[in-house]
Amino acid sequence: MTRAYMGTLVGVAFGLAWAFGGFGQMLIVLFVTLIGYVIGKVLDGDIDVSRFVPERRQSR
Template sequence: MNRTALATVVGLVLGWAVAFGDFGKMLIVALFAAIGYVIAKVISGDIDISPYVSGRRDHR
């Protein structure tokens, strides 16, 4: 899915959230959309989070 299609889908989802809810619900939908986007980037390998989740392995 290219960026234009992704942006269109996100815009539609946020529009539905505003139409049938309030601004707070739209922010919740936007937050979950952003979390889903980051998870997709991690799974596809575009973002490397290993330095953040590997922990400290400095033994003395």
């Protein structure tokens, strides 16, 4: 999926949220979209979160 296609889908989602839910609902959609974007970047390996996550230690 190209970035232009993804941008179009996001734009349509924001437009629908604004048209049917108002400006506040659009901001909620924007916030949730940004969270999903960051999670996707982490899962793709583009963002390194290892410094924020404690190391796993095995206790015996």
